[in-house]
Amino acid sequence: MTAVVVLALRVTVVLAAALAATACMNRAAAATRHAIWTVAVAGALLLPLAAALLPAWRVLPEVRTGAADGGSWSAVIIPVARVPAEPRAFGIQRSVERENRFSAGRAIPLLWLGVSLVLLTRIAADAAAIRRIIRHARPAPRWRALLDEIGGRDPAALRIRVLVSPDVAMPMAWGGSKPVVLLPTDACHWPDERARAVLLHELAHVLRRDCQTHTLARVLAAIHWGNPFAWIALNAMTRERERACDDFVLEQGTAPAEYARHLLDVARDGALGRASAIAPAMARRSELEGRLLSILLPHARRPARAVRAIAAALTAALTLAAATSAPASPAPHAHAARLSPSGAYAAWEWSLADGTTPSARRKAARQEVRLRDLADAARSNRDERTREHATMALALRPGSEVVDPLLAALKDASSQVREKAAVGLALRRDPRVLEALLAAAGDPDSQVREKVILALSLSGDPRALEAITRALDDSDPQVREKAASGLSLFSLGSLVGRTVTRQP
Numbered sequence: 001m002t003a004v005v006v007l008a009l010r011v012t013v014v015l016a017a018a019l020a021a022t023a024c025m026n027r028a029a030a031a032t033r034h035a036i037w038t039v040a041v042a043g044a045l046l047l048p049l050a051a052a053l054l055p056a057w058r059v060l061p062e063v064r065t066g067a068a069d070g071g072s073w074s075a076v077i078i079p080v081a082r083v084p085a086e087p088r089a090f091g092i093q094r095s096v097e098r099e100n101r102f103s104a105g106r107a108i109p110l111l112w113l114g115v116s117l118v119l120l121t122r123i124a125a126d127a128a129a130i131r132r133i134i135r136h137a138r139p140a141p142r143w144r145a146l147l148d149e150i151g152g153r154d155p156a157a158l159r160i161r162v163l164v165s166p167d168v169a170m171p172m173a174w175g176g177s178k179p180v181v182l183l184p185t186d187a188c189h190w191p192d193e194r195a196r197a198v199l200l201h202e203l204a205h206v207l208r209r210d211c212q213t214h215t216l217a218r219v220l221a222a223i224h225w226g227n228p229f230a231w232i233a234l235n236a237m238t239r240e241r242e243r244a245c246d247d248f249v250l251e252q253g254t255a256p257a258e259y260a261r262h263l264l265d266v267a268r269d270g271a272l273g274r275a276s277a278i279a280p281a282m283a284r285r286s287e288l289e290g291r292l293l294s295i296l297l298p299h300a301r302r303p304a305r306a307v308r309a310i311a312a313a314l315t316a317a318l319t320l321a322a323a324t325s326a327p328a329s330p331a332p333h334a335h336a337a338r339l340s341p342s343g344a345y346a347a348w349e350w351s352l353a354d355g356t357t358p359s360a361r362r363k364a365a366r367q368e369v370r371l372r373d374l375a376d377a378a379r380s381n382r383d384e385r386t387r388e389h390a391t392m393a394l395a396l397r398p399g400s401e402v403v404d405p406l407l408a409a410l411k412d413a414s415s416q417v418r419e420k421a422a423v424g425l426a427l428r429r430d431p432r433v434l435e436a437l438l439a440a441a442g443d444p445d446s447q448v449r450e451k452v453i454l455a456l457s458l459s460g461d462p463r464a465l466e467a468i469t470r471a472l473d474d475s476d477p478q479v480r481e482k483a484a485s486g487l488s489l490f491s492l493g494s495l496v497g498r499t500v501t502r503q504p
Contacts, residue, residue, distance in 0.1 A: 004109060004112075007047060007048060008224065008227060010044075010047050011044045011047060011224055011227060011229070011230070012227060012229050014040050014043055014044050014047070015040055015041075015044060015227075015229035015230065015232070015233050016229055017040070018036050018037055018039075018040035018233065019229065019232060019233075019236070021036055022036055022037065022236065022240075026396075029244070029247065030240045030241075030243035030244040030246075030247060030294070031208075031240075031244040031247065033236075033240045034208075034213075034237060034240035034241055034244050037217075037233055037236055037237045037240065038213050038216070038237065040233065041213070041216050041217050041220050041233055041237065042216060044220055044224075044230075044233075045216065045219065045220055045223075112225075112226065115225055115226075116222055116223050116225060119221070119222035119225055120219065120222045120223075122222075123215070123218050123219065123222060127215075130174050130182075133165050133167045133168060133182065134163060134165075134174070134180055134182070136165065136167075137163035137164060137165035137168075137182065138163065138164055138165075139161070139162070139163060139164075140162045140163060140164045140183060140187070140188065142188070142195075143162040143164075143181075143183065143187070143195060143199065144162050146192065146195055146196060146199055147160060147162055147181075147199050147203070150196060150199055150200060150203065150252075151203060156179075156203075156206055156207055157203060157206075159177075159178065159179060160179045160180070160181055160202075160203070160206055161178070161179070161180045161181070162180075162181045162183065162199075163180060163181070163182055163183070164182075164183045164184070164185055164187060164188065165182055165183075165184075165185070166184075166185045168182045168183065168184050169184050170184065170266070171183050171184070171187070171198050171201070171202055171266065172202070173202045173205035173206055173210070173211060174211055175206075175211060176209070176211065176212055179206040179211075181199070181202045181206075183198075193258065193262070194262045194265060194266075196254075197249055197254055197258075197259055197262045197263075198262070198266065200248065200249040200252055200254070201245050201246070201248070201249050203248075204244070204245035204248035204249065205241075205245055207248075208241070208244065208245070210241050210245070213237065213241070214237065214238070214241065217233055217234040217237045217238075218234060220233065220234070221233070221234045239290065242291060243290075243291060243294050246259070246263075246291055246294065246295055250295065255485075256295050256296050256485075257296065257485035259295060260292055260295050260296055263288070263291065263292070263295070264288075264292075267288055292458070293423070293426065296454060297423060297454075371394075371397070371401060371402070374390045374393050374394050374397075374405070375390075375394065375402075375404075375405035377390035378390035378391040378394055378405050378408070378409050378412075378417070379405060379408050379409070384414045384416065384417070387409070387412060387414060387417045388414065388416045388417050388420055391405075391406070391409045391412075391417050391420040391421050391424070392420045392423075392424075394406055394409070394424055395420055395421070395423050395424025395425075396424070400428070400430060402424065403425070403428055403430045403432065403433065406421045406424045406425050406428070407421075407425070407432060407433070407436050409421035409424075410422060410425065410436055410437075410440055415443075415444075415445035415447060415448055418440070418443060418445065418448045419445070419447050419448045419451050422437070422440065422448060422451035422452045422454075422455055423451050423455075425437060425455055426451070426454060426455035426458055433455075433459075434456075434459055434461050434463060434464065437452050437455050437456050437459070437464070438456070438463065438464065438467055440452045441453065441456065441467040441470070441471065446474075446475075446476035446478065446479055447478075449471065449474065449476070449479045450476070450478050450479045450482050453467070453468060453471045453479060453482045453483050453486055454482050454486065456468055456486065457482070457483075457485070457486030457487075468483050468486045468487060469483070469487075471483035471486075472484065472487075
């Protein structure tokens with residue numbers, strides 16, 4: 001394997017491990033998942049340096065002394081010294097290389113390098129564009145006073161400059177040692193409640209150093225643009241970063257319904273420009289649906305320091321392991337094949353080098369089978385907890401194919417299953433959903449009624465208004481609270497349908 005292929009495999013291992021770890025921590029705080037991705041991305045960028053400086057380790061077969069043809073075999077891990085490659089021979093080999101100078105084997109690395117340079121140049125150009133915007137922006141005294149009121153004597157808040165520019169359509173944070181919050185010109189007319197929510201969100205970006213971590217993720221995607229895991233890492237970090245900042249705003253005492261309304265207003269009035277590609281913008285419409293659910297539904301918001309430290313340490317350890325694992329060179333490979341029965345070691349090494357990923361058809365088939373299994377478990381499993389977990393898994397899946405099993409789960413005998421089904425139907429745009437939610441508004445369980453009223457509030461359908469109004473007289477105070485918040489959100493329900501980008 002060439003050095004480029006080895007590096008790509010190591011990066012894939014690190015990022016795939018981070019993806020698996022965060023998938024298993026969907027109940028953890030968004031800041032914890034973001035920390036795991038940050039360590040994985042930084043480790044992937046440092047893999048070439050770590051591989052060059054750290055000693056390598058390789059697993060080789062070992063024949064026990066006195067073993068005959070049927071003797072036993074074992075494996076031993078030995079350190080491998082890094083030695084320079086043998087000098088190339090002259091003569092026929094050199095002439096062949098001259099003939100194949102423009103072969104595909106040479107064109108592919110050049111193409112990869114060319115695309116990476118274009119993407120890295122784009123990152124530098126975006127940074128230069130933001131610096132030009134900052135130079136021509138003007139101060140915002142009212143917002144500065146609000147930030148002083150919010151941040152108090154926090155040194156990080158005192159360093160922030162708040163500027164207004166006509167070249168910005170969405171609030172965003174930029175900078176490291178000299179942070180800047182950029183606002184659109186119409187922000188001068190925003191009410192104080194929305195201004196405080198926006199400033200708290202952007203202050204969270206500065207305290208978390210999200211601008212630097214976002215740039216790291218973009219650089220990794222530019223260098224490894226052909227690796228889908230690099231783009232998965234970039235999208236995941238963007239999603240978890242915004243949710244972590246939302247959690248920060250809610251921890252400061254902002255009401256969830258009020259903050260959701262401000263977020264929708266910012267998304268409605270703003271648009272993403274070129275500057276938002278590198279600076280963390282407050283309200284990307286493609287992420288709005290998941291963020292609204294995260295804001296309005298209870299979940300873990302404050303990450304435990306011990307959990308974050310353990311997760312980051314494990315990710316760093318995996319990165320070091322990937323950096324110090326050395327592929328077998330041709331000579332030890334041949335030696336191992338000669339020693340081991342039937343060349344088993346050589347076959348293992350070949351399968352590692354030449355392994356292929358599942359085809360799109362197989363992946364789609366597995367997803368279809370998994371969806372069918374989840375739907376069957378949610379509908380007919382005898383265990384209540386199993387039906388509940390299956391229904392929640394369906395609720396978190398995008399797409400319209402989960403509407404039918406969620407509608408069936410909304411009539412389940414277990415209130416926990418019905419509650420999860422109502423959560424999953426909250427932002428589904430399907431004509432069958434509203435009728436089912438209206439029927440479930442009179443559910444005997446208060447937790448179910450609470451989630452149903454929330455879903456009806458986000459629907460924006462005039463037929464839901466009567467059910468929300470009746471819920472103001474509900475016997476449960478939580479349901480009455482959701483109904484009161486729902487009346488304020490009801491007028492914004494149709495806006496969700498226009499601003500949220502939905503997956504097919």
